[in-house]
Amino acid sequence: MLPIKQVHHIAIICSNYERSKWFYTQVLGFTIVQEVYREARQSYKLDLAINGLYQIELFSFPSPPPRPSHPESCGLRHLAFAVTDIDSAVSWLQSCQVTPEAIRVDECTGKRFTFFADPDGLPLELYEM
Structure with missing residues (x-):
C-alpha cells in the first residue's frame, strides 16, 4: 500500500489572477504563504493557507481554456x-x-x-x- 499521509495541496488555474486572488483571500479568507511570478511561463503562483496549513496553489497562465462544470463530467x-x-x-x-x-x-x-x-x-x- 502507498504510504500517503494526507492531501498536500490543491492546484487551481484561474483566468483572471487578480480577481481570483481577491476571491480566495478576501472572500474565503485564505492567507498568502508565498506569491511568485514565473516570467518564463508568464504565470503567477500563489500559495494559500487555510488556518495556517498550506492547502491551495492558485496559478495564472495566459489564455487557459475554460473547464466545463455543467453538466457534470468525469474528473474532480x-x-x-x-x-x-x-x-x-x-x-x-x-x-x-x-x-x-x-x-x-x-x-x-x-x-x-x-x-x-x-x-x-x-x-x-x-x-x-
Missing part, C-alpha cells in the same frame, strides 16, 4: 470546505456578492451544505461540521 467534481456555522458563512458570501445555492441536508449524514462557485465557475462547497 468540487472542493468542499468545512465550516461550523453554515448560516453565517452563507450570509458572508452573500455580502460579498457571491450567490450560494439553497442550503440542503446530506441524506447520509444529516449535515447541512451548500454549493457556490469561484470566479471561474469552479464548484465549491461549504459543509457544516
Whole structure:
C-alpha cells in the first residue's frame, strides 16, 4: 500500500489572477504563504493557507481554456470546505456578492451544505461540521 499521509495541496488555474486572488483571500479568507511570478511561463503562483496549513496553489497562465462544470463530467467534481456555522458563512458570501445555492441536508449524514462557485465557475462547497 502507498504510504500517503494526507492531501498536500490543491492546484487551481484561474483566468483572471487578480480577481481570483481577491476571491480566495478576501472572500474565503485564505492567507498568502508565498506569491511568485514565473516570467518564463508568464504565470503567477500563489500559495494559500487555510488556518495556517498550506492547502491551495492558485496559478495564472495566459489564455487557459475554460473547464466545463455543467453538466457534470468525469474528473474532480468540487472542493468542499468545512465550516461550523453554515448560516453565517452563507450570509458572508452573500455580502460579498457571491450567490450560494439553497442550503440542503446530506441524506447520509444529516449535515447541512451548500454549493457556490469561484470566479471561474469552479464548484465549491461549504459543509457544516
